[in-house]
Amino acid sequence: MPTPVGDARITWHPARAARAVLAVSHGAGGGIEARDLVALAAALPPRGVTVALVEQPWRVAGKKVAPAPKTLDAGWTAVWPALCAPGLPVVAGGRSAGARVACRTGAELGAHAVLALAFPLHPPRKPEKSRAGELTGTGLPTLVVQGDRDPFGRPGEFPEGTALVAVPGADHGFAVPRTGAVTQAEALAQLTGAVGDWLEKILG
Secondary structure (H helix, E strand, C coil): CCCCCCCCEEEEECCCCCCEEEEEECCCCCCCCCHHHHHHHHHCHHHCEEEEEEECHHHHCCCCCCCCHHHHHHHHHHHHHHHHCCCCCEEEEEECHHHHHHHHHHHHHCCCEEEEECCCCCCCCCCCCCCHHHHHCCCCCEEEEEECCCCCCCHHHCCCCCCEEEECCCCCCCCCCCCCCCCHHHHHHHHHHHHHHHHHHHHC
16 A cells, blocks of 8 residues: 555454454565464464554565665555554554554554564663663553563563563564573463463553
């Protein structure tokens, strides 16, 4: 679909009797094929949540480098009416850079809540460059799902009071070591289960 910054794409994974839409976008280094987004698109429709995977215009155009935050926000904002078209509550979400976009724009767009997957709290090895303000300033119910090996911010670094689910052994892409405490399937099941339970709680 057209936006002021190029064509975006929405891939729908509909629930048969949907109670809400979870709209999630990708990060700056990949697309909607990210393992956490794929897992959510498979796990949530059976729980009554339609999942809309949003590809930003730069990704649809085949570019390898994400644009500035304002451009990302503009692309996301332009697709929002289509995400609301089913007439259901919409939860804004994303992974990494997409999570930042959802945090920055959620309240203004009228999102029901915000889901932040692998929120990049700071650049690796630079905790002084914190982006915590984006997360704490959403003004909406917000859940963070974070790998406990994420170099962009480990669970213990987040501000006190953050609603956060830690995925053991997971890195920024929610990959876990082959010899870790949990398997890859178990890590993704924990992620999707936590998100599903949270959505049921906030949706009543």
